[in-house]
Amino acid sequence: MxxxxxxxxxxxxxxxxxxxxxxxxKDFCRIFGHQTAVIDRTLYIDGGFVNYNPLSQHPLNDTNTALLYADVDIINYDGMPTVYDNLTKPADAPDVNGGILWSDSVNKMLYLYGGEFSQGSPANLSIWTYDALYHQWSPMKPDATQKNIQRASYGAGVALQDRAAGFYYGGWLSNASVPAWGSLPPMALSGLLEYDMLQNSWTNSTGPDTVGRAEGVMVYIPSSEGMLVYFGGVKTPYSNGTVVGQPMDEILLYDISGSKWYTQKATGQVPEQRRRFCAGVTWAQDYSSYNIYFYGGLSIAEGPGFDDVYILTLPSFRWIKWYPVAPGPGYPHHSMSCTVIDGAQMIVMGGTYPNSTDCDVPKVIGMHNMYLGKQNPQNAIWARFRPNITTYQVPTEIISVIGGSPTGGATTKTPANGFDDRDLEIFFQRVYTAPTRQPTRAIPTSTEPPSTSAKSTPVGAxxxxxxxxxxxxxxxxxxxxxxxxxxxSAPTEAEEEMKESELPELDAFAAGPEQPSRRSELHGSLLVELEGDTAMKMSPSSHPILSDDAISPATSQRRSATSTFS
Structure with a gap:
């Protein structure tokens, strides 16, 4: 040498x-397969996969081991809630994709259920909680009712605040979620789980039939004594386990008080079958319509998926295509999250793009904001988040189908071919007023979101x-x-003649190669001002996606072995 x-x-x-x-x-490219929930106007983002810039150099999906959060009242210069990464998550807390965060906004707690482990063997089922007051993770001691409950993934779930309950329908059991599953193929569940957050107890109920389903969505509406609405995804109706699409015109409903399932046929602009999309629900001020908005998704068979928005309006059970209004290739993606804020806006976060290597708006960590009532000066669907919009107005596209006005008054309240069960007609004539629930622990009179300086590493260190x-x-x-x-023994003549000036400067070399500057821009589009608000008038597909060519190394030391869904 x-x-x-x-x-x-x-x-x-x-x-x-x-x-x-x-x-x-700083080196963000994408996040997907994660789970989100809101407490006190703070959006929490847990788990899933992350990609780093550029994808060509970092093609694997890294496990997100962080709990991110964003205060929706703190808006950055790019018009979206600022995302922070300074919370502590213990190493033994599960880092999963395809799970769910149930929120108890009264007691300020999050409950993590389900999901798949992207590396190693899955742990035994345990419910982990996150205390939003004291910023601490801890596992719940298993209750006797948990004995036959297993960890499912990519099912459909929702939390009910008046009942302090979490519901979860369907989902997959596999060797990524269940210990000792072995070489068995994944199995879709057909049951409905209910988790009592206060009693730490489980109830496992039957579904609408014995067919296993997964990768659809479920929302809650305050009709009757409270109802769950499920649609989309895949199902396994055959004994050989063949996976087919759940028809998008077949809507499954669960009456919570009666513990009974119903099926209703929907009409209108019925969407193509899909899975791994996300959805949120809001309703008119007079409860004359309940409007479910969903975005994107993955094709049932091979294909890039979808970059579109549909609305299912109830109780007329009409499908309305809302976006895009013009044809174009778009940016199909799936495995994102949808979080409705104040019933008026919905943050669509993340997703992965099968037919693109573009990053997902790194400046705002993959956040996109949908105005459910288009309540902005430009009447735009996609625009910057505005914290002061706290009430929902029914948009003209829904009014043109069911009648009424922005505040309600729908005149079409029945399906085109009538209700498939007369009980449903009675249910939708009732509005559920949830009782006020009191916390079961001491809650400070004013709570603060996690400190933006918490867990920061001192510069000196x-x-x-x-x-x-x-x-x-x-x-x-x-x-x-x-x-x-x-x-x-002796240096060669050439080595003796080597001069000090021939050696590279240590400081310059050790600093590493110069990194190109970071830039973000719309795909061939413009940013326009909306009387102080920035609306995103998008590319040919009118979609709020930004490209970012910054180079960044991979960060996670716990890297998944394969790119499962990309």
Whole structure:
């Protein structure tokens, strides 16, 4: 080994030491398969997969080990809630994709159920809670009713605040979610789980039939004594396990008080069958219509999926295509989350794009905002988030189908071919007024979101760590160099003639290659001002996607072995 080679080893080691670990937010490209929930206007984002920039250099899906959050009242310069990554999540808390966060907004608690482990063997089922007051994770002690409950993934779930209950329908059992599953193929469940957050107890009920279903969505509406509405996804109606699409005109409803399932046929602009889309629900001020908005999704068979928005309005059970209004390739993606804020806006976050290598708006961490009532000066569907919009107005596209006005007054309240069960007609004539629930623990009169400075690493510690690391590498290189010199009997003439000026400057080399500057821009589109609000007038598909060509290293040390859904 020559002197140049020895110094080369030293400089390379020093350069590696000086490389900063990648940052989940600064080097963000995509997030998908995650779960979200809201407490006190703070949006929490847990688990799923993350990709880093550029995808060509980092093609694998990294497991998101962080609990991110965004206060919807803190808006950044790009018009979306600012996302923070400074909360502690213990190493033994599950990092899963395809699970659900049930929120108890009264007691300020999150409950994590279900999901798949992207690496290693799945752990035994346990419900983990996150205390939003004290920012602590902890597992719940298993109740006797949990004995026959297993961890499902990519099912459909919703939390009910008046009952402090979480519901979960269908989902997959597989070797990624159930210990000792072995080589058995994945199995879709047909039952409905109910979790009592206060009693830590489970109820496992039958579904509408014995058919297993997964990858659809379920929402709650305050009709009758409370109803669950499910649609989309896939099902396994055959004994050989063949997977087919759940018809989008077949809507499944569950009357909570009567513990009974119903099926209703929907008409109108029925969407194509799909899975792994996301949805949210809101309703007119007079409860004359309940309007479910859903976005995107993955094709049942091979294909890139969808970049569109549909509305299912109840009780008329009419489908309305809302977006896009013009043809175009769009940016089909799936495995995103939809979170309705104040019934008026819906944050569509993340997703993965099968036919594109573009990153998903890195400046705002993959957030897109949908105005459910288009309540902005430009009457736009996609526009910056506005915290002061706290009431819902029915948009003209729904009014043109069911009548009424922005505040309600729908005149069409029955399906085109009538109700498939007369009970449903009676249910939709009732409005459920939820009782006020009191917390079961002491709650401060005013709660604050997680501090944006919490868990920040002191600059001195960073500098000290870097300097210490360089010193350690330097010492190792010096020892290596001395050993080599001792073993070498005599230098060659060429080596004697090598001058100090021929060696590279240490500081310049150790700093690593210069990183290109970060830039973000709309795909061939414009940003226009909406009387102080920025609306995103999008590309040919009118979709709010930004490209970002910044280079960034992969960050997670716990990397998944394969890119499962991309």
């Amino acid at each position: 020559t002197t140049r080679q020895v110094l080369g080893v030293f400089l390379a080691l020093a350069a590696v030491t000086l490389q900063q670990p990648a940052d989940l937010l 960073i500098v000290g760590g870097v300097v210490g690391g360089v010193c350690g590498v330097s010492a190792a290189a010096v020892i290596l160099y001395c050993c080599w010199r001792r073993k070498k």
